[in-house]
Amino acid sequence: MIPTKPVVQQAPVKVFVASTGNGFMRDIGSWLVEAARLSGRTATLVDDSLPGADGAINLVVAPHEFFELFDASASELQRAAAASVCVCTEQPGTPWFHLAVDACRRGLYTLDINPQGVAALRDVDVDSAHLPLGAVPSITAPVVDRSIDVLFMGGLDDRRAAVLADLAPHLYRRNADIRVFHFDRPVTATTPGVLFGAEKYALLASSTLLVNLHRDRSAHLPAGTTPPAYFEWARMIEAMANGCVVVTEPSDGFEPLRAGTHFVETSADRMAAALDELLADPARIEQIREAAQHAVCIELALHQPLNLALDHIEGHVLPRLAEHVATSRPTRGLWRLGASRVTPPVRLGPFRPHLAIQKRAKQLALAENQTLRQLDALSCLLRHGTEQHIERVETPSFATAEPQVSVLVTLYNYADVVVETLDSIVASEGVEMELIVVDDHATDHSRAVVLDFIAAHPEAPVVLLGKDANEGLAAARNTGFEQARAPFVMVIDADNMIYPTALAKLAKALNDEPDAAAAYSILEDFGTQRSIRSAVAWDVDRLCHANYIDAQAMWRVGDWRRLGGYRADDDHVYGWEDWDLWLRLAADGGHAVLVAQMLGRYRVQQSSMIALTNLATDDAIDAIRARYPSLPWPA
Template identity: 30%
Template sequence: MAVVRLRIIAPERPDARIEAVQAAVIDEARRLGVDAAVIDDVPGTDDGDEVYLVVPEEFFARTRCPVDAVLERSTRIVGLVLAPGGTPGFEAAAAQAAFCRSVLALREKDVAALSERHPDARLLELGYTPTWDAWGGMESERETSFLLAGPLSAKAGEALARVAPYTWAEQWRAHFVPDDTLRSRRVHALEGGALVEALARSRVLVDLDDSPSDSIDPCTAVMAMINGAVIVSERRHGPRWAQDGEHWLGLAEGDIAELLAGLVNAEELGPMRRAARELVMSRPFSEGVRGLIRFAADALDDPRPVVVSDVPAAAREEEGVPGGWSTRIGADELSGAATRRIEGRLLSITRTLDRLQRGLDIDDPSPVTTTQTPSYAGASPRVSVIVSLYNYRDVVCEALDSVTLSVGIAYEILVQDDGSTDGSFEVVRQWADAHPDVPVLLVRRELNQGLSATRNDLAARARAPYLFSLDADNGVFPSCLARLAGALDADPGAAFAYSLIANRHEGRYVSLSSVLSWDPARLRRGNYIDAMAMLRKEAVEALGSWNTAMLFGWEDFELWARIAESGGHAAFVPQALSWYRQTSTSMLMGSRIDEFSLWNQVRAAAPRLMADREPPESDAPRAPEG
């Protein structure tokens, strides 16, 4: 058998999940005494005794090596297909694998599919490797109740929203990826070494993937079993060599939301955790790598030519994020802009008439009334919860009640009524009278001035270093304020912190929002972070606070864009810590009247971020997560 020099091709800025597999292969190869190294591309010349292991879906889209040079070495190129069958990535990889002498896959079904198109398709059996072992097998308390990492789906969103009210005292993490592009995975996914570390701290790995595959990703499954995170899946099965109920837990479809809260502390998870680890340790990955080395040697001993014909060129993935603003002015945009201007003038006339009816000149300040609870003066809050109130008398008390259930942090509640006409101020005053032990400052401004100006007034009155923006019709779970403040404490450079939000419709939790981690470039498509966030007061003041020219829910988007423009970032807590009331109408509906004008205002506030190119901030490392 020929002596193999194994060269694993890992381009710059690789996909983390691919990098993790490559790292395990090279570590095991070296433990077997093989000359193995990582290089970033197939070299222009070599000694003829190198065998190259490539991931087709990554390599052929990014190689700088000419096709002729690849064909020259094709008898010594082994392809490792990691994309699951039935996906576009798998189809692309299967086509490009025609350039490879042999091709490997991690699932038997994928090997069968590849065999229909390739003469030498084989299974690479994963198993225990120290490279993926961040636990070590020593029993200890696991800080994360459950972990979910995968594609964003309606099923996963609904299940986690439903479980959120019952698991606020626990710490759990949900990391979603909006699409399967390289850029999205690198920015948002929890994969590779970061996934291994997270699994070692988690009691349960929840699988709610609705992809075509009927089995859990082999890499993720083996990593979980090595690191003691018990796999719980609603639809898909674990490794074919593991038993449901003994090494992983399968649930009937529809059960996950009801059972998850109980599963995180279930006593039976301990034996299942240990059984899964013992099983995977009995199946060392070194055996799979040993087989890889054998047929790599076969490739050197028997350099059969690889016949390539009609192979489509690999699509080079664009990593830039296009802007989401209107790129042309058509009839709809012109009509919307005209409607928006008329609406603005009517609002201005209404406010002027209101002043005149009260005997005020245009420049006279609005009459202001303030009241406070007995406990307000002596409070020393770490968080000021600021609530802008305008005609929410029927729901504002529920929002305030949710704050009073907060644990682990000192807070104050600042409410400013912005000229409500439905008696909202009196409702809150009665609520404050009934809660004398809650530090509350209630402000009544007779003349309506808008959301941004009201928030600015409240921020100026706030005594705490952190501001939590709470709309009067939403609410928080008890751990929300403490967890977000902890995220800001842990990341002193973060301008604000935010979490997942459970959306509630007619009393039922139905979905999640604010699901993606901080990504300045994604703001180019539009806002994806809700206003319900905790802001560092000094950071907001340094930026000039909320822009009073922005309306219809774009106030926060414009502020996030200015933060990104200034080089700032946000801390993301991947757990649902608050809830949002969905109704048949929304303030965001009004913004659709004239998106063109609103986008132009955002572009003016963040010209570099919104320029017609990828902004430099998007290449920065992710901010720490709470």
């Protein structure tokens, strides 16, 4: 009888992720579980317990999150870190990387998905190795239709926002999808507009190009230091596995992938040109797509390097682990993790020695506004026999127009820029529109400028409603809404602009989502600042912290009317008329839909109205919170 070779039982694998951490890390954790199972091991994803010296290989993904967010004492966390093999995912030099180091130092061995991270860990005497990321079968989604030309997914900072703003003039005719989030809270499956797992892979499989922009790390490094160009391996792998061609800023540490073969590398100032060139060359896109997909799914398949790493850990780390955890070494040295669960110290409120003066100044300024409006009404009464008289001037084509969208521009002392706004509106494509301009008794020659515009554009359906007594922004907008003939009204300030496709795309969003009361798009900042705004999907919790959605939005007239229009009778909302209406919509159980494309332009300049609003805000915020008590206001 031939003797049989005894079966060697391999150590099981546990992959730990934070239950309330970023969903991106859970995705990476699920890849590791799948790859370990493909290697023949038992593997599970764990988010409800700490690692221990129990004979398993404990891989902790994103230790800066896991040990920060898990509810346990410092000594328990430190011993758990000692029993772990941390899998680091963060860029060296960032606060998150430094937190991860505290956990890595407790353990005997660490893995990092980027060679830069390995080098930085070794610089602080952490025994570490590179875990090359690759694809697992579940990442690849079936391709139904690549309807999205350009996709961006990432956290928003000033640098990325400025680069995205520069892309706006090149993308408004494309089918773009700009999905951004903020770094101020964990990004989870409940974060509006952000996708994970199968939904994210399906989005990538529906996209032709993925734009990759580096984060701004200047605040995390010494002055004058140039950060290394970090290659975001996880983002690249999931894009390439789904045939989405990556267009990235120059990076380091991407080997064995090759720029020009597996992805396209270009500088930020040439990003727009690179996108245009690629989209005009489908053959090159297909060539890069095939090479990249084969590389990450076959040549670099994750189960191959992970199996080698697990064999090394089982043979050289596990035999020493129990003794290591039992010593006092894991509890020595710097430990900064867990600070978010510590009750913060009681702090004094902001030092505002002139608050009483600021409040009084705001009251006087608002009283002056009211007095001037009363004088306007009196003057109008003397001239016209009524406290309000509205001059109406139409283009010849206005009366017979059958608009799908009414565009409302309220005007007060923007004579020098309003023509740019009006030109951008009448250049709209793919939708029948009418333009309603409400002059709120401007003190410059705004009305004359609009009259000249009407005379020069007889073919465009335009009406000017010139008030002879100023009533304020909210009342002016309400006047325009009341005159609208279309079911949708687009609100645009007199110094801002839209791209030609904006109206058609926003109207389509409202038609596609009948329950949405309004639609808004991402706006490109221009003027004294390059950035983007109104870029995050509808999020009531975020809305209660601050208004992040600009007035430039398209409303269903029926919903606007049901909500009662803009509040024109309360000084507390002066300058916050838009925020008040968004909050009213939220309190009513309604919502607005974000069209995740850059379709409008926001002129950044000093605003006296906002300056007056922000002179003293405490009373106004208290009044708004009291008006909408059912909303989830921050403590």
